[in-house]
Amino acid sequence: xxxxxxxxxxxxxFRHLLDTLAARSDVQIVGIREAKAYPxxxxxxxxxxxQYPRPQGPGKETHHYIKGFEGQxxxxxSIARICLELRRKGFIPDxxxxxPGWGESLFLKDVFPESRLVGYLEFYYRGxxxxxxxxxxxxxxxxxxxxxxxxxxxxxHDLAACDEALAPTRWQARQAPEIFQSKIRVMxxxxxxxxxxxxxxxxxxxxxxxxxxxxxxxxTYVARNLEPYRGFHIFMRALPEILAADKSVRVVIVGGDxxxxxxxxxxxxxxxxxxxxAEVGDRLDHSRxxxxxxxxxxxxxxxxxxxxxxxxLTYPFVLSWSLLESMSAGCQxxxxxxxxxxxxxxxGENGFLTDFFDHQALAARAVELLNGDGAPEVRARARATVExxxxxxxxxxxxxxxxxxxxxxx
Numbered sequence: 001x002x003x004x005x006x007x008x009x010x011x012x013x014f015r016h017l018l019d020t021l022a023a024r025s026d027v028q029i030v031g032i033r034e035a036k037a038y039p040x041x042x043x044x045x046x047x048x049x050x051q052y053p054r055p056q057g058p059g060k061e062t063h064h065y066i067k068g069f070e071g072q073x074x075x076x077x078s079i080a081r082i083c084l085e086l087r088r089k090g091f092i093p094d095x096x097x098x099x100p101g102w103g104e105s106l107f108l109k110d111v112f113p114e115s116r117l118v119g120y121l122e123f124y125y126r127g128x129x130x131x132x133x134x135x136x137x138x139x140x141x142x143x144x145x146x147x148x149x150x151x152x153x154x155x156x157h158d159l160a161a162c163d164e165a166l167a168p169t170r171w172q173a174r175q176a177p178e179i180f181q182s183k184i185r186v187m188x189x190x191x192x193x194x195x196x197x198x199x200x201x202x203x204x205x206x207x208x209x210x211x212x213x214x215x216x217x218x219x220t221y222v223a224r225n226l227e228p229y230r231g232f233h234i235f236m237r238a239l240p241e242i243l244a245a246d247k248s249v250r251v252v253i254v255g256g257d258x259x260x261x262x263x264x265x266x267x268x269x270x271x272x273x274x275x276x277x278a279e280v281g282d283r284l285d286h287s288r289x290x291x292x293x294x295x296x297x298x299x300x301x302x303x304x305x306x307x308x309x310x311x312x313l314t315y316p317f318v319l320s321w322s323l324l325e326s327m328s329a330g331c332q333x334x335x336x337x338x339x340x341x342x343x344x345x346x347x348g349e350n351g352f353l354t355d356f357f358d359h360q361a362l363a364a365r366a367v368e369l370l371n372g373d374g375a376p377e378v379r380a381r382a383r384a385t386v387e388x389x390x391x392x393x394x395x396x397x398x399x400x401x402x403x404x405x406x407x408x409x410x
Contacts (some may be wrong), residue, residue: 001027006098008034011042013189016392017400052078065150072103072154080107100158109161119162123318124175125152131315169319171340190392191324198330202305206290212306220307222254222322226273229261231313234359236276240283241363251289304329309369324390327382332375350381
């Protein structure tokens with residue numbers, strides 16, 4: 001079997017699947033990704049990897065609605081040229097599995113009409129009912145809705161052309177137009193529960209050298225970047241009350257200062273960390289609040305393992321891997337009662353939910369949970385949820401092999 005994987009940041013969401021396929025002699029893989037300053041860590045060496053330069057951006061006179069689409073067309077053309085060369089050399093894949101988010105899949109069905117094209121539908125944007133317009137603190141304008149409609153152009157092309165699409169969660173699948181729902185298969189990328197698991201002996205080192213363990217009272221917050229989409233502003237507003245109510249709690253905040261989603265903060269603040277510290281910083285005990293930036297993966301897992309209470313907040317948007325990993329690590333979790341979260345967290349059963357916007361309720365619930373018994377049964381059910389629904393080896397791997405028509409050697 002021949003499979004072509006395409007993602008500008010490969011291996012990305014396909015890391016675990018590629019590891020599985022690398023162990024098989026009956027599969028030939030070619031991967032395509034954008035050439036970057038850092039290597040494609042995790043892409044199996046036995047497979048062929050083609051890297052292409054980032055295409056030229058849109059012209060100065062391009063309408064701002066379609067600047068992104070022009071860039072996606074250029075990227076799609078770059079991929080098409082590579083695939084035409086692969087075809088000339090005799091590589092015609094049985095399957096093409098691609099993330100359409102950057103336009104890479106736009107012309108794949110034209111180059112490989114006989115191949116089965118699977119599009120990874122991470123998120124289809126909506127003017128209402130999703131992330132846009134959710135937070136009144138950052139209101140959307142009519143122009144934003146017009147721009148968003150055009151922003152979906154490349155996704156609509158992919159949904160129309162692909163034979164099947166996959167979405168990580170049911171909620172993410174439901175964001176796509178109804179006419180395409182029959183094409184979409186719900187399948188998460190999978191969590192390595194054998195690696196991300198509870199460890200009562202875990203230790204986490206703070207920047208000042210102090211070691212934290214399960215004996216400490218630690219409130220954790222994790223995001224790729226500290227920004228409103230992941231409720232950073234709400235979390236920060238809750239901190240003064242939490243720290244004042246409990247003098248023993250330490251807060252560890254993981255995340256960078258860039259913007260992954262939405263707009264950057266307005267001057268004079270360079271990032272949302274600066275903005276929120278300007279708002280609440282004079283009411284914080286800074287000796288107990290630790291911003292640790294972006295962590296190496298094993299350090300991040302160790303932090304989850306020593307967490308007394310893990311907070312996860314999000315707009316109605318893509319569900320973070322970090323939530324499922326915190327569940328797999330056996331964390332006690334306090335999360336926002338937003339649609340993506342409610343698909344996996346059931347209040348009082350495998351975690352606890354709170355209103356996204358109510359920072360006072362968040363603070364009160366956090367103090368209550370930090371001073372409770374640690375909810376061992378709830379922690380256990382959180383991990384059990386991930387094992388039953390998202391475990392890569394025992395659940396997702398078998399689904400992939402069955403979908404691809406490959407025998408399961410186990």
